[in-house]
Amino acid sequence: MPLIFDIALTHIAGRGRQTLVAVIGVAVGVGFSIAMAALMQGGQDDFVRQLVDTMPHVDITDEQRTARRQPAEDAFATVAISGLRPRDDRRGIINPTAATSWLESWIPGRFAASLKTQGVIRFSSREVGAAIIGIEPEREPGVSPIVGNFVEGSFSALAAGGNNVLIGDTMASRLGAGFGDTITAVSAEGLTRNFKIAGLFHTGTTARDEGEAYVLLKNAQILSARPNAINDIRIKLDDPDRAPAVAQRAEAELGYKAVAWQEANESILEALVVRNVIMYTVVGAIMLVAGFGIYNIISTITHEKARDIAIMKSLGFPESDMRRLFLLEGVAIGAAGSVLGGLLGVSMTYALSLVRFEIAATGQEMTRLPIAWSLTHYVIASAFALGSAAVAGYLPARRAARLNPVEIIRGAS
Amino acid sequence: MSALIETRQLTRVLPETVPVTLVKDITLAIDEREFVAVTGPSGSGKSSLLYLLGLLDRPTAGTLTIGGRDAEPMNERERARTRLSMLGFVFQFHFLLPEFTARENVEIPMRKLGRLARPQMRERAGELLSSLGLGEHLDKRPDQLSGGQRQRVAVARSLANDPPLILADEPTGSLDSKSSEQVFAILENLVREGGKTVVAVTHDLDMAARMDRRIHIVDGKIG
Numbered sequence A: 001m002p003l004i005f006d007i008a009l010t011h012i013a014g015r016g017r018q019t020l021v022a023v024i025g026v027a028v029g030v031g032f033s034i035a036m037a038a039l040m041q042g043g044q045d046d047f048v049r050q051l052v053d054t055m056p057h058v059d060i061t062d063e064q065r066t067a068r069r070q071p072a073e074d075a076f077a078t079v080a081i082s083g084l085r086p087r088d089d090r091r092g093i094i095n096p097t098a099a100t101s102w103l104e105s106w107i108p109g110r111f112a113a114s115l116k117t118q119g120v121i122r123f124s125s126r127e128v129g130a131a132i133i134g135i136e137p138e139r140e141p142g143v144s145p146i147v148g149n150f151v152e153g154s155f156s157a158l159a160a161g162g163n164n165v166l167i168g169d170t171m172a173s174r175l176g177a178g179f180g181d182t183i184t185a186v187s188a189e190g191l192t193r194n195f196k197i198a199g200l201f202h203t204g205t206t207a208r209d210e211g212e213a214y215v216l217l218k219n220a221q222i223l224s225a226r227p228n229a230i231n232d233i234r235i236k237l238d239d240p241d242r243a244p245a246v247a248q249r250a251e252a253e254l255g256y257k258a259v260a261w262q263e264a265n266e267s268i269l270e271a272l273v274v275r276n277v278i279m280y281t282v283v284g285a286i287m288l289v290a291g292f293g294i295y296n297i298i299s300t301i302t303h304e305k306a307r308d309i310a311i312m313k314s315l316g317f318p319e320s321d322m323r324r325l326f327l328l329e330g331v332a333i334g335a336a337g338s339v340l341g342g343l344l345g346v347s348m349t350y351a352l353s354l355v356r357f358e359i360a361a362t363g364q365e366m367t368r369l370p371i372a373w374s375l376t377h378y379v380i381a382s383a384f385a386l387g388s389a390a391v392a393g394y395l396p397a398r399r400a401a402r403l404n405p406v407e408i409i410r411g412a413s
Numbered sequence B: 001m002s003a004l005i006e007t008r009q010l011t012r013v014l015p016e017t018v019p020v021t022l023v024k025d026i027t028l029a030i031d032e033r034e035f036v037a038v039t040g041p042s043g044s045g046k047s048s049l050l051y052l053l054g055l056l057d058r059p060t061a062g063t064l065t066i067g068g069r070d071a072e073p074m075n076e077r078e079r080a081r082t083r084l085s086m087l088g089f090v091f092q093f094h095f096l097l098p099e100f101t102a103r104e105n106v107e108i109p110m111r112k113l114g115r116l117a118r119p120q121m122r123e124r125a126g127e128l129l130s131s132l133g134l135g136e137h138l139d140k141r142p143d144q145l146s147g148g149q150r151q152r153v154a155v156a157r158s159l160a161n162d163p164p165l166i167l168a169d170e171p172t173g174s175l176d177s178k179s180s181e182q183v184f185a186i187l188e189n190l191v192r193e194g195g196k197t198v199v200a201v202t203h204d205l206d207m208a209a210r211m212d213r214r215i216h217i218v219d220g221k222i223g
């Protein structure tokens, strides 16, 4: 064993209890940081996963990001046009067949076209405003948020054809309608059509459960008097992280606004970044406190070992060795604390993963805490601990190295 | 032939508000295989001179050459290296590292120098201690040894790297007369048989009389 290492160990071993306290201080800091990171990251991953699951990864709508240039703007330099509105709201994606077959050729995932219109659903004397969404039953399951969430009936009822509609359970109860009842859909154009409720879904997303009604694309087109029209293409990618690139390409080619889920949820994702900053600040603060413990013990050792420092210097150890010696002692405590803290982190994270609780609002779902197991957390927490240990050890080490041996030797004799 | 250690007008003044002169204008030369006594009243500057000779302290004026090398331009690291390989210190109090055994204490300077392999260091430490009559106490820690035994461990440690020059500051000052005689005999033997140079501060005029040369210091000057 290298000499300096040997001496460092005897120093810290000679102060067993104090060393233990400092090591435990670091370990608790590392352990709690890891458990907290696992919990926060878990919550965040879970949240993002739900976000990604419930919404299309890329949503192409029949809108443009910038207003179309008007002929007058080209003709006259001083003309500026604002607040322009189309004569009627009967937009749509032009040439949908070409668009879908182009997407078909390269999209790494699945997509479905639909026509979404605003309308009203009527049952007996009640009315509920709804988004009436016309879908293609062959393609829809690949992107749909509702397929797996049926309380009654199922998604396949739509594929069977006929005038069927799928609505959320909340909407049904607001209408007072049940499975098998016939409701009336009224479009913005004033056309009406009757549909039989062939399925009730519950997704947990309130806006969806009380505000969306799914019918066949053909029926939606008839209802809004827009044959062959679609105004929304929703894409699910195999890899959600590629959404921005896919959106960019689709928008450039098709000329319609294509929004990636990251863009649609920018403010939420920003809030998550802030959350992470807060988390690392707390980790940093914990490590600072642990660092004080290390500073304290190394300072004490250097004071108590002033005589030994003088001896070693008189024997021919240079200042750099003395600095290294006490720095090493600080880092050794930090390293021991990191290892112990890693174990503590694993156990606490495991314990957290076992916690089960009921969501009070629904009372039915038993849920576990979302936990993320990530080696990164351990690496970061240990790096923080070793870093603060090095700083905490370095300051007294530098002071110790500068001790004048003559003063100490003279003082002792 | 040049001296092992040579000083010219060596002076050390402490830069206090009222400057304190520890050592003033000391010019001397000590050859190899000399057994030199440094005598003088208490507070006259004997220890201060020894610290300067041992490169533990820096003079404020004058020059010092050791082994033919001027000490002035040496940096801290080179001075440490010179102490390690050319000098051995023995102080009035033993100054051993308390957590290490006698043998480990003797091994430490060898390990720092790194000239021998570990088993050889261990062997040499054992031999040095045995030659000083400590063969049975190799694995004892300092607090398990008597004052005379500790001082002999300190002598063994000063010899660890086989340096040509041993500096001893009242090595027998805290020992009873029997142990004193033993330690003195060891130092004498180092010069006579071992070919070392020993410079020892002593208050004991009988001992000083038995040495080759006496340098008497009064008020920081050779007097």
Ligand SMILES: Nc1ncnc2c1ncn2[C@@H]1O[C@H](COP(=O)(O)OP(=O)(O)O)[C@@H](O)[C@H]1O
Pocket: A410, B014, B020, B021, B022, B040, B041, B042, B043, B044, B045, B046, B047, B048, B049
């Ligand atoms: N830091 C200091 N401040 C003031 N005076 C000092 C200091 N160190 C040593 N002295 C004085 O310098 C003188 C020489 O001390 P020292 O070399 O230890 O003498 P000796 O070893 O001959 O007894 C003494 O008078 C001592 O009191």
Ligand SMILES: [Mg+2]
Pocket: B046, B047, B048, B169
């Ligand atoms: Mg003295």
